[in-house]
Amino acid sequence: MLFAVVFALLATSTLAAPQLQYSFSPAVGSGSGTAYSITGQGRITAIRVWENSGNLIYGIQFRYGFIWSPAVGHRNGVPTEMELFDGEAIIQVSGKYSHYVQSVIFTTNRGRMLHAGQPSGTSFNMYPTSPEAELCFISGRVHGALTSLGAHWAVVQSPIQSSNSTEA
Structure with a gap:
């Protein structure tokens, strides 16, 4: 009997806990230089x-x-920048690479894109294994410029928000 109660409590707590689905897109590029990751x-x-x-x-x-993360690499000149809307998430990272990362394109779930660099070299396309996942952080290596880039994806089910509004 005690076993059944403990099992039921464990099963209920597992179902109530937020579920995390994670996938990783392996790094592209030569991979020389110092390792980095951009997280927050x-x-x-x-x-x-x-x-x-x-x-x-x-x-x-x-x-x-x-809050801005520390920048990886060099910050010379004016950056290409994109601010995401509420509910918008990065769902694809693509571009071109050779020894260095030549170009990168970040695509959102609303179809918007940030494109930077020169489209020459070998193509890459990174996306999550789950259709609900989004980009959480990137990692790779840098030696002057980025020499490699990998993408980390996750789905976190957020708690249900309640509304206490009343109608007059």
Whole structure:
């Protein structure tokens, strides 16, 4: 009897806990240089990308909520930037690479895109295994410019929000 009660409590608590679905898109590029990862608390709400004369990706930075992450790489010149709308998420990362990451395209669930760099080299296309997942962070290596880039995707079921509105 005690076993049945403990099992029922464990099953109920597992069902009530937020579920996390995670997938990883392996890094592309040569992978030389220093390892990096861009992470933060919450959802990605904006992106900045620095390129050098349109031919290499020199730096990337994400904003999580209202806080900008440290930038990876160099921040020379004016970045290409995209602020995400409420409920908007990055669902695809694509571009071109050779020794360095030549170009990158971040695509959102609303069909908007941020494009930076020169479209030359070998193509890559990264997306999550779950259709509800979104980009949570990136990792790779940097040596002057980005030499590799990998994408990390997740789905986190948020708690149900209640509304206490009353109609007059």
